Amino acid sequence: MHEMMQVGSKKWQNLIYEGAKNLDIEIDKRKTEKFAIHAIELMKWNQKTNLTAITDPFEIAVKHFLDSIVPVKIIPSNASLLDIGTGGGFPGIPLKIILPSLSVTMIDASRKKVSFLKHIIRTLELKNTDALHIRAEEFANKPGVKKKFDVIISRALSSMTSFAMTALPFLNKEGAIIAMRGNVSCDDFQLLRSSVNKRQAILLDGDTEAFEISVKRYSLPYLKSDRSMVSLKKVQGSVFKVQG
Template sequence: MPHAPVGSAEWKSLIIEGAKALGICLNQDTADHFAVHALELLKWNRKINLTAITDPLDIAVKHFLDSIVPSLMIPQGAALLDIGSGGGFPGIPLKIIMPSLSVTLADASLKKVNFQKQVIRSLNLRNIEAVHARAEDMPRDPKFANAFDVIICRAFSALDVFAETALPLLAENGIIAALKGKLSEKEIESAHIRIGKIRFESEVKTYLLPYLGAERAMVIFKSRIFLPS
């Protein structure tokens, strides 16, 4: 697979074709926006530690294509919180392809939040904010408590800790989603117990990343009200 430079026409084509393999239709404008984000990421990464992923193909696949997979299950117009957003993933790519979303990016690193704000300005995105905060502290602010229809995260070590942290920020009938590599049944079960099996149904969707073939998993906890009777 040729490694087209980030932001090049070939790199953008990789994004568009890779998205098709995931069942997602992207246009050229979206790919252009992704390129702006990616180039800012590389620029800032020379000064602050935003990502260890710097190979052009890996950036396209592991950052952008992986980030947009949840768009297949996120309702239009939802209020979405991205916990530990880091370089803006998955929150910014999701906002780009789903403009109706109201997005909050949260990170404990002020430098990373400043980067996110720069990307938001560069892309002239509306109805999205980057917040310097620890997720554990956010429920104390009435603005954030029980405020989000979808809470998502890629940068977590323990699924059960993430799920428990997300719970007081989740709106009624909301969805908690986690993107990760391989997950054990034990890890999913532990998280499910933490947030309550009676209230939530768990679902695991596995998929292969285009071009790389790496297996990924999206774990979803959703209110049982969404389930058919």
């Protein structure tokens, strides 16, 4: 049983620091302080707006913040990142805090959640960071967004395959799609592979796409909670593999 603590307290920040170290991710005091501000504001706004069902300080630290930063090692510096269905800003804002050179666009279908995100962006003075109240399907019709992003990421996915198909139009030539979720079964993986193959077969604009699909399995610090990070990366030639 974890000990009681307040969201954003020194004890809470130390939990983040030690958890990041466990994930082999460097984080300094200034960044844990920004995480704390995000978490405190999340809890304040959550009293009147449904931003998250997770309200326990320990679980907020681990399931929201530490889980959000797991992909940092596969995201290039200066990348343009699109976070689809970001909710309270996860993983977009923690990733921006850890990797300040990122250009981050977060989209969500909830106006109240986007209002919160704009407040956090202002409060933390996050540059090259935006939050938009729009669905991914509508966003795809906006001028200039197709094939714009280096990384498309989501933790809010009911179906890994449907997320991948939604994300593909936004992905640039050498980009990657990252889906973060609970354990991925062989059936999930095969369905994803089959859907990508079908998409390759029906492309009509003469473009060619090939993807390396990999799965990294990990456990969150402090919890016996199995998670999976599935990435699709555009490559030359068609390659499918499972890692981890």
